[in-house]
Amino acid sequence: MINRKIAPEIKDATAFDIKLRPYEKVTLDNGIPVYIIKSEEQDTLQLELVFTGGSWYETENLVASATNFLMKNGTSKRTAHEINESTDYFGAYLNRNSHHEYATYTLHCLTKHFGDLIPVLQDVILDPAFPEEELSIFRQNMKQRLAVNLQKCDFVANRHIDKYLFGEFHPYGRVSSMDAYDALQVETMKAFYKQHYTYNNCKIFVAGNLPANMIHLLNEHFGKEKWNGEASLIRPEISIMPAEEKKFRIFNDENGVQGAVRIARPFPNRYHPDFSKMLVLNTILGGYFGSRLMSNIREEKGYTYGIHSQLYNFRQSSAINIQTEAGRDVCEATIEEVYKELRTLQQEIVPEEELHLVRNFMIGSILGDLDGAFEVIQRWKNLILNGLDENYFYNNINTIKTITAEELQELAQEYFTPEDFYELVVI
């Protein structure tokens, strides 16, 4: 008979030697760098073009994201429908995204179809037409979507908390609005496009099973010319203007049965030595299912379906943001419990057993996250775009393996004082 009360032996986190697989780098004829992680196991690939052209660089609200979105909706040779047809026909996904710093275009496809798809991608990136008609459909549909979202307490809360942290004119705190959609103009978008989607402002990341002539194809389509001329972008200085008040209560829906609770404070960016330590402390607080917040507020009290704390990865400044949707009549009690947990981390040392568990959990999680070429290139992309290398990655792992309970307590004492947090409930 086995003794089911005794846990099987485990291999400890500190014993795992995690390696970040190195990338290959090729430079196209015009100088565009291509970062590559190959894998032959599947018949799929991912190609991402990254441009410095996120909302940080826009002078009017929403221009960066609208430009990024509408590039795909018509070129001088192809209509939006033709572009959609040709990607759908080959079962490919052509996604676009715009964040604070960067705007991206990502193609996912079966390796065998890459040659058929790259001319379409080239057309979208090099020759977008920004038809008036497409802008007006976009404007109308985005406004409708916004109207629906504005009824959701979590959506409204997310907008407000970032505004308190960074200020409503800062790219991190600025939000969409009906007026901003109305104000969008084709000419502004064309200008933004010309200025930011240039050959010397582009990096390419590819992963997966690549066709033998991949680099040749990339050179043919993106590497020959100095397309859109030479951009000389200067990253503007933008200052953070946090709110002076700390506590906010908003009634968005009088019949709401839940409130969206947000408790947040600013935190230094990833280049600060406390950042990697905070990744560990944040996990203990609210970064996994067994966290202090989940154990107390969900598993002990049943106030919510889930509560999490998050460390923003923004470039200029980060923030710690605790978020949950809780029953309307237990929102205030939830906030009290959150503060209680913050104070406990300030006053009491994290027990060795718990710290051990969190180390193992985090290492296991990184091991799982690095599984597959798409995941590895994603890691590299984050490092490269932030001007970092593999040492940063290994240092973070080292912090997870070696940080002490005393260091965590000091960190909590510096950053977990309840009075320093913004507090918001949206019902």
Next chain:
Amino acid sequence: MIHFNKFTLANGLRVIVHEDHTTPMAVVNVMYDVGARDEDPNKTGFAHLFEHLMFGGSINIPEYDEPLQMAGGENNAYTTSDLTNYYIQLPAENIETAFWLESDRMLSLAFSEKSLDVQRKVVCEEFKEHYINKPYGDVWHKMRDLAYAVHPYKWMTIGKELSHIEDAKLQDVKDFFFKYYRPANAILVVGGHVTTAQVKALAEKWFGDIPSGERIQRNILAEPPQTAAHKLEVKSNVPLDALYKCYHMPARTGKGYYATDLISDILGGGASSRLNQVLVKEKKLFSNIDCYHFGTLDAGLLTIEGKLVKGVKMKDAEKAVQEEIDKVQQTVIPERELQKVKNRVESMLAFEDMGLLNRANNLAFYELIGDASLMNNEFTHYDAVTTTEMHEEAQHLFDEKNSNTIYYYAG
């Protein structure tokens, strides 16, 4: 091609091993053949509530999550109308921890009153978060009730009403466990950096002595063919009018399933699909419109749902949707368009198979519906569909008598 080995323990537990030595990880997936369709109409939401209780400690292990996290693992679970699935991902070296945890909760739960008490509240908050406190959040409650007369798909997995969850008793929990959560009703899939011999030994060691239980014999009432169109008008505090149309469609393993799935993709799959191109881009009647279904094991619903552009009249929007449906019924789909949706399926399956967790999930699912090897034939079924077959399928699928419509008005 997904390779796997399969064996059955003496107690009836089906075990599938999918070796993949390119990863340092392992996945342990346990699927139980029970879902919301097995519930008592007066105790709905129970299968899902029960899923929460599976994390509340088992007979020999007071805490489920802690030892798993200590072993560097992560886990989650989901319940659908048809099945309940639990999965773990962890470093392959620590795989025995997953066997220990999963086998103990299959042996017996701790049945703690405290856990039931808390999880009732947690599930009520989940209910509120997703179905009450969201615009249009109640529409599926209404649609299922409108479309089904007798079949238990009549209620949602989360439950018909909060009171059903609030009233759940510990005795219900025990009865449910010993009826459904037995080796005979479960499928264990282990994938990743493991060997079949190793999994065989571990499965015998940890699961071998659990009493078999009885394989579930279902007597679910089949939904009779619908003989008249159902319509419902709703007025609610939402910003936009919305239109929902559902049509009864074949079961997952039924004749016509693949053709119907491809029809849904013709109408609503991708930006180039007909509904999106004609109704959003050309006619500008909807700000978004989708066509989808859930692939349920019993006969399900093909759904078209869209939000109307402000100022558009419901009857004009519905007429335009009907015109697209008429086209699918009256005109044979062009070969190139059929090839497009087949290519989309081929690609989707390839991307789905990239993740180890997905592969393990899918192997369990295909074993549940008959045989894990069906997973490798899936594309062949789609590829065999002809335009004629789709045309025939569209005839009864889109019969007006087979339709259920909700007019959801902003008010």
